[in-house]
Amino acid sequence: MSMTDHLRNARSRGVGAADPAKPADEPPAKPEFPKLEFHPIANIFPMLDEQSPSFLALVEDIKDRGLDETIVLYEGKILDGRNRYRACQLAGRIPRTREYPGRDPVGFVLAANLHRRHLNEAQRALVAAQLANLGVGANQTSEGTWRKS
Numbered sequence: 001m002s003m004t005d006h007l008r009n010a011r012s013r014g015v016g017a018a019d020p021a022k023p024a025d026e027p028p029a030k031p032e033f034p035k036l037e038f039h040p041i042a043n044i045f046p047m048l049d050e051q052s053p054s055f056l057a058l059v060e061d062i063k064d065r066g067l068d069e070t071i072v073l074y075e076g077k078i079l080d081g082r083n084r085y086r087a088c089q090l091a092g093r094i095p096r097t098r099e100y101p102g103r104d105p106v107g108f109v110l111a112a113n114l115h116r117r118h119l120n121e122a123q124r125a126l127v128a129a130q131l132a133n134l135g136v137g138a139n140q141t142s143e144g145t146w147r148k149s
Helices: 003-012 040-044 053-065 082-091 105-114 121-134
Strands: 071-074 077-080 097-099
Touching (some): 040 105, 077 105
């Protein structure tokens, strides 16, 4: 029996045929947008105003080009990328995430955000207050070392 005959026999028995329970014109299921919380350490820095030109430009950029910088998770929550996460929601794009591999999440958040933010005096004071409220050992990987404000 030739290969063609084997394929015909298999198809006549329904092998390799489309699933009859699923309409042929049904589009593939879209992946669900992940529901992620913000890590308290990430809240050291203020969020961008959703009506600000900077945030609206981020949304448009993600709509046009996708997400360039991966969102970083720590303990399953967003450590870095809260504004990118919100922008992805508004742009209708599923964000890429990765787990933070280091041992100093506070230092990581400071390093990731201080250079990209133009904070006014009141915002700098807020960042300092948030840091003070984290408590001793908040930069370690053990649980329960940071305080929620």
